[in-house]
Amino acid sequence: MSEDIQFDVAVIGGGPAGVMAAIRAAQKGARVVLIDKNEQIGRKLMITGNGRCNITQAEFDLPELVAKFGSKGKFLFSAFNLFGPSQLMDFLEGENLKLKVENSGRVFPSSNKSLDVIEVLKKILRDNGITTLMKNAVRDVEIKNSRIERLILKKGAIVAENYILATGGKSYPVTGSDGSGYSLAQKMGHKIVDPRPALTPLEIKNFPLEKSQAISLRGVELNVYQNGKKKFSQSGDLIFTHFGISGPAVLNVSREVGVLLKNGPVEIGLDSKPQLTREKLDEILQKELEKNSAKKIANLSFDFFSPKFWDLILDLAKIDSQINNSRISRKDRHVLIELFKDMRLEVAGLSGFERAMVTAGGIDLKEVDSRNMRSKIVSNLFLVGEVLDLDGPTGGYNLQMCWSSGYLAGENAAEKVLD
Ligand SMILES: Cc1cc2nc3c(=O)[nH]c(=O)nc-3n(C[C@H](O)[C@H](O)[C@H](O)COP(=O)(O)OP(=O)(O)OC[C@H]3O[C@@H](n4cnc5c(N)ncnc54)[C@H](O)[C@@H]3O)c2cc1C
Structure with missing residues (x-):
């Protein structure tokens, strides 16, 4: 021209x-x-x-x-x-x-x-x-x-x-x-x-990201904490990535998390089963462990979580995945339930413009x-x-x-x- x-x-x-x-x-x-x-x-x-x-x-x-x-x-x-x-x-x-x-x-x-x-x-x-x-x-x-x-x-x-x-x-x-x-x-x-x-994924620190990458969870609840105090919650879907967490629930809290980060560290409590109480979850877990007592804990399969997520939970609970279900103690069960209901994720920061929606x-x-x-x-x-x-x-x-x-x-x- x-x-x-x-x-x-x-x-x-x-x-x-x-x-x-x-x-x-x-x-x-x-x-x-x-x-x-x-x-x-x-x-x-x-x-x-x-x-x-x-x-x-x-x-x-x-x-x-x-x-x-x-x-x-x-x-x-x-x-x-x-x-x-x-x-x-x-x-x-x-x-x-x-x-x-x-x-x-x-x-x-x-x-x-x-x-x-x-x-x-x-x-x-x-x-x-x-x-x-x-x-x-x-x-x-x-x-x-x-x-x-x-x-x-x-x-x-x-x-x-x-x-x-x-x-x-x-x-x-x-x-x-x-x-x-x-x-x-x-x-x-x-x-x-x-x-x-804005609407940006969160980077997470001190977490086995290689193991968790690509795990996706539907209908979770994210509880956002600062100084031990719960600030707010958000429900929705979540996906673990190679740097942290993303998905609609995460993107929708990113703005407020960004504001909180200016005042100090932020932690997320991930409840992967918000519709089940700790007691109900323990009841289900106990039943499955008894039914499959001769099997290895690594192979325990519930209807409602993927083997990959279970593997992550066992890793975080520091439970040897090769032991039999019969050897899982009450204390172990308690640790597992806490990981399902309140898995703590330390926020390292918001992703930048490269990944923001x-x-x-x-x-x-x-x-x-x-x-x-x-x-x-x-x-x-x-x-x-x-x-x-x-x-x-x-x-x-x-x-x-x-x-x-x-x-x-x-x-x-x-x-x-x-x-
Ligand atoms: C990964 C991702 C997923 C998303 N998913 C959704 C979704 O599912 N639903 C939803 O509602 N929103 C979604 N969004 C947000 C949505 O895509 C944006 O809000 C929307 O595209 C913005 O539209 P826009 O026309 O304003 O600008 P853009 O879509 O950014 O378009 C701007 C255009 O201007 C051109 N341009 C810029 N400067 C110049 C220049 N100087 N000369 C000539 N051309 C120029 C660019 O090349 C570009 O093509 C998503 C965003 C991302 C990044």
């Missing part, structure tokens, strides 16, 4: 927020260009939900949905009201993407493949005549009289009436969202609330009009998705925030030029 190319709306960033903004602006009749430095749209979207893409949450009550984003949730009222989970689901199903709602309310493509979501989005971009400029990063913006005049790209330049910044946060930078959007916004006069990793912090919401996502500083700029100072819990809420804010901005960015 040697000369500037002209469009009605230029969208910077081809993640879920930017793609939805581009689609909506084009549906309203605007000539739209979507720019991304990656080869394809939706690089991060591809790895969401463990490659299954937890598109949204089936939460159809507006105040409930808004409440999931804490004190900043009210900023999303207009966006969720215009294009919330039910509108998104109708839209995608209308494009022949079959969806399913799991028990937790998490919504996935029926095929369990993120790729299918991306293929549908690509088709909608094509059907709406949207120009896509891939492998081309926006390097700079030229501003005059509080308006963007031109985008300077790695290759060439773009001129548009309105611009939508959808560059994402700083987490998982390998996917393209490396924080460059913050620099662009800052250059245009926007304030950035200090970006921090989302970024907390970002463009200050005070400088954005929540009724249309327009910047209050640069008159022809709209801001959407994770680049904003917004982050929600796991379960599809973060993607819904991106779809909704993108849609609202696309609608308004197109209207202003076509009036």
Whole structure:
């Protein structure tokens, strides 16, 4: 490209927020260009939900949905009201993407493949005549009289009436969202609330991580302690990794754990059987030991835990896995029960941006009009998705925030030029 190319709306960033903004602006009749430095749209979207893409949450009550984003949730009222989970689901199903709602309310493509979501989005971009400029990063913006005049790209330049910044946060930078959007916004006069990793796994110390790696547990309870005092609890699924623990229950406590860590060490008490009391568990264990008294403890199999987890428990209990069940004492049983009900994990720290699902912090919401996502500083700029100072819990809420804010901005960015 040697000369500037002209469009009605230029969208910077081809993640879920930017793609939805581009689609909506084009549906309203605007000539739209979507720019991304990656080869394809939706690089991060591809790895969401463990490659299954937890598109949204089936939460159809507006105040409930808004409440999931804490004190900043009210900023999303207009966006969720215009294009919330039910509108998104109708839209995608209308494009022949079959969806399913799991028990937790998490919504996935029926095929369990993120790729299918991306293929549908690509088709909608094509059907709406949207120009896509891939492998081309926006390097700079030229501003005059509080308006963007031109985008300077790695290759060439773009001129548009309105611009939508959808560059994402700083987490998982390998996917393209490396924080460059913050620099662009800052250059245009926007304030950035200090970006921090959020929904992040926890690193654990003094623990046999080689042995525990890849053990996954469903429906556990995490009790978070500081100075011996229980601070709060969280239920959900958990997975041990090579550095510590992850999974929805862990990600959802990471924010509060991060706050506690500033004041001193934090310990997690993992209850892997929250629905059973210690007494009930002992009763079951005792029965199994008696029934299989001639067998080795390593081979004791309950219905409700995996051999790998049992192996870890025996290791932590310092019980020789080759002894017979008949040799397990009352004291041994007590140690085993405690490990099931209150396995202590010392938190070494939060994982950084490399492994965080989302970024907390970002463009200050005070400088954005929540009724249309327009910047209050640069008159022809709209801001959407994770680049904003917004982050929600796991379960599809973060993607819904991106779809909704993108849609609202696309609608308004197109209207202003076509009036
Ligand atoms: C491992 C993982 C799993 C997740 N799972 C889920 C889930 O199941 N459900 C859920 O709700 N959320 C999930 N999330 C969070 C969700 O993926 C993000 O919140 C969402 O992708 C943010 O969308 P976005 O469009 O704002 O930004 P991104 O998806 O980050 O897209 C931003 C795009 O902008 C491009 N870009 C950046 N700077 C420039 C530039 N200067 N020039 C050109 N292009 C640029 C990037 O290349 C990128 O493609 C997950 C996140 C991770 C990391």
